[in-house]
Amino acid sequence: MLAFIVRRLLALVPVLWGIATLVFVLMYLVPGDPARLMAGQNASAETIGAIRRQMGLDRPVVERYGLFLAGVARGELGYSYRQRRPVTRVLAERFPATFKLAVASILIALLVGVPAGVIAARRQGGFLDYGVMAASLLGISTPVFWLGLMLIVLFSVRLGWLPVGGYGESGGLRWLILPAVSLSAISTGYFARITRSSFLEVLRSDYVLAARARGLPERWIIGRHALRNAAIPLVTVIGTNLAGLLGGAVATETVFAWPGIGRAIYDAILVRDLPVVEGGVLFLAFIFVVSNLAIDLLYAWIDPRVRLPGWQGAGGEP
Amino acid sequence: MRGGRRSLTLGIGLALVGLLLAVSLAAGLLAPADPFRVDVARVMSPPSADHPFGTDYLGRDVLSRVLYGSRISLTVGVIAVLISGLVGTAVGAVAGYAGGWVDEVLMRITDIVLAFPTALLALAVMAIFENPTVGKIFIVLGLVGWAGIARLVRAEVMAVRERDYVTAARAVGVGPVGIVVRHVLPNTLGTLLVALTLGVAGNILTEAWLSFLGLGAQPPTPSWGAMITEGQFFLTTRPWVCIFPGAAILITVLGFNMLGDGLRDVLDPRFGRRKE
Numbered sequence A: 001m002l003a004f005i006v007r008r009l010l011a012l013v014p015v016l017w018g019i020a021t022l023v024f025v026l027m028y029l030v031p032g033d034p035a036r037l038m039a040g041q042n043a044s045a046e047t048i049g050a051i052r053r054q055m056g057l058d059r060p061v062v063e064r065y066g067l068f069l070a071g072v073a074r075g076e077l078g079y080s081y082r083q084r085r086p087v088t089r090v091l092a093e094r095f096p097a098t099f100k101l102a103v104a105s106i107l108i109a110l111l112v113g114v115p116a117g118v119i120a121a122r123r124q125g126g127f128l129d130y131g132v133m134a135a136s137l138l139g140i141s142t143p144v145f146w147l148g149l150m151l152i153v154l155f156s157v158r159l160g161w162l163p164v165g166g167y168g169e170s171g172g173l174r175w176l177i178l179p180a181v182s183l184s185a186i187s188t189g190y191f192a193r194i195t196r197s198s199f200l201e202v203l204r205s206d207y208v209l210a211a212r213a214r215g216l217p218e219r220w221i222i223g224r225h226a227l228r229n230a231a232i233p234l235v236t237v238i239g240t241n242l243a244g245l246l247g248g249a250v251a252t253e254t255v256f257a258w259p260g261i262g263r264a265i266y267d268a269i270l271v272r273d274l275p276v277v278e279g280g281v282l283f284l285a286f287i288f289v290v291s292n293l294a295i296d297l298l299y300a301w302i303d304p305r306v307r308l309p310g311w312q313g314a315g316g317e318p
Numbered sequence B: 001m002r003g004g005r006r007s008l009t010l011g012i013g014l015a016l017v018g019l020l021l022a023v024s025l026a027a028g029l030l031a032p033a034d035p036f037r038v039d040v041a042r043v044m045s046p047p048s049a050d051h052p053f054g055t056d057y058l059g060r061d062v063l064s065r066v067l068y069g070s071r072i073s074l075t076v077g078v079i080a081v082l083i084s085g086l087v088g089t090a091v092g093a094v095a096g097y098a099g100g101w102v103d104e105v106l107m108r109i110t111d112i113v114l115a116f117p118t119a120l121l122a123l124a125v126m127a128i129f130e131n132p133t134v135g136k137i138f139i140v141l142g143l144v145g146w147a148g149i150a151r152l153v154r155a156e157v158m159a160v161r162e163r164d165y166v167t168a169a170r171a172v173g174v175g176p177v178g179i180v181v182r183h184v185l186p187n188t189l190g191t192l193l194v195a196l197t198l199g200v201a202g203n204i205l206t207e208a209w210l211s212f213l214g215l216g217a218q219p220p221t222p223s224w225g226a227m228i229t230e231g232q233f234f235l236t237t238r239p240w241v242c243i244f245p246g247a248a249i250l251i252t253v254l255g256f257n258m259l260g261d262g263l264r265d266v267l268d269p270r271f272g273r274r275k276e
Helices: A002-029 A034-039 A045-055 A061-073 A087-122 A127-141 A144-158 A173-203 A206-213 A218-255 A261-270 A274-302 B002-025 B062-098 B100-115 B118-126 B134-144 B147-161 B164-171 B176-212 B224-232 B240-267 B269-275
Strands: none
Touching: A002 A061, A002 A274, A002 B100, A002 B118, A034 A045, A087 A127, A087 A173, A087 A218, A087 A261, A087 A274, A127 A173, A127 B240, A144 A173, A144 A218, A144 B176, A144 B224, A144 B240, A173 A218, A206 A218, A218 A261, A218 A274, A218 B118, A218 B176, A261 A274, A274 B118, B002 B062, B002 B240, B062 B100, B062 B134, B062 B147, B062 B176, B062 B224, B062 B240, B100 B147, B118 B134, B118 B176, B134 B176, B147 B176, B164 B176, B176 B224, B176 B240, B224 B240
């Protein structure tokens, strides 16, 4: 297990380096002088020159790249042009809201998707199966930002049950419901599909047949054997789904004026505050990569076969 | 029963995609009005006989804009997928065929790209352009989406590389490109087609998302995502401006997802067995 953890941690390095390098290249390619943007319209040549020196913009590219990587390694992502403070501070302030939204969405997706998939598998070919499969297809095909707007029209405007947007004082649950539900649509669909297909496979396996032959109660078979084994592919899907979830959060937070990292990225796009956009994306990519590592480790802990070097995964839908 | 469901998914998928194709080709004939014509006298009018989907904040006919919008979505979805398909096939074929350090280097790069959340990557790239356009979106989406395809093609190349008919072809002087095109690709076609069809669905969603965030089609282009952005400011009182373009996205993505699922059930026996 230790060798596996070390191997996975080492594999993380080139990925993080790749993300950071890409962000550097993008920022370098941007037209316009960052120092001028930072200084504002009426700044004198001296001020701009001073900012250039301070930001290290007068140094050669290779040196700037080195400084940038060293900064990222220390957790520095540059300065916001607009807010005139470190990007890291902007993101740190916004992180709790995004975290809360993401966790709530995953919980909803698990609580709805997994039972739906189990029901569909147990009623294979029946009316409920068709219903669940159709609903999950709709879920994975929905533009989440649009779903958010439709939920606002229905539950906030027409019915007046829930607030249109915002974080609420001390972040009340009422404000969380609509953004979390709309963001969870795609994951719910995928979780239902993967649960159904892995559950069907498990139900046909020898050990389930053996358990049936021994006359064990169905409830026991489902709970003890089937669900546990069907959970293994589900764990990886949670990881891959996180990418869509974090991307979706940018739009969902925009729609609901949710004060998270996604909203910060959107606000920065509007005023072309690129360090915040790129730093925000880098940070979300970092969260994605690290959570996937955590999930892989969890996976290896559940299923020891995964720790073998040549293992390619238990399959399941991408 | 199972066979019935499979062909049903494929059938509905084909019908939806066919319908969309027809609509986008015939948008000029079907649209009741010019999608760009501003009419200040009819700003934000609700759905009526004249304007079945209502009008937007400039008095433009929403139905006509939704119909023309299908062209943008389909073009982005298909062209981006073709770019990813070409790049992915090339990388996968070279890696699988060459083997050794070439394979090692290419697959390391592929793994890094696969580990990225692609939509966020596309956002990071689109954000640097001062004038983002639809054209830039399909290039960017095409260039971030190839890694999965490369993996697929490489696996297939490695599987057939040592087969007798490939050795025979090589013996009579068929070059690597010829072998890939004639012997490898036909074997991969089913899997590739499924991946590409599902890729179209993903690209259409990502384009709508980027355009919604202001990083894609710019006004007055009738892109579905951008139409929702324009409509959201009047959402509480005039929801139709948002409802119809979003429904169009949903139906389009659903169509491609069903087509991909249906094709997978029919073409790819491995997945077929898994899903039964």
